[in-house]
Amino acid sequence: MAGGNAIRGSRVGAGPMGEAERGEAAPRFFVSYWCANQHETRPSFAEEEGLQVPETWDCPRCGFPAGQDRDNPPAPPRNEPYKTHLAYVKERRSDADGEAILAEALEALRAKRIVR
CATH class of the missing domain: 2.20.28 (Rubrerythrin, domain 2)
Structure with a gap:
């Protein structure tokens, strides 16, 4: 049963919007x-x-x-996989560099242990 609201879904001032009200397209x-x-x-x-x-x-x-060329559309962008911090370090350092840094750090720790 209808509620009797004939303008339901409308707002005040709503009407047919034609070219006359909006201007020329x-x-x-x-x-x-x-x-x-x-x-x-x-x-x-x-x-x-x-x-x-x-x-x-x-x-x-x-x-x-x-x-705009249907036969030769632009290539989709290439997504680079996520790199970990370790992956970036391995790009900058060789295994020999890593061994040298580790040996230096261990030597420094052993020197601190002896001093105390």
């Missing part, structure tokens, strides 16, 4: 972009003098960059 054109997964994205752009259309556009479905 700017002429628009669509550009197709394709990502590496062959998703097509078609954003619209206003037809303005000197407008530069972007070369790439982010795909809203997968997030990969999309280009």
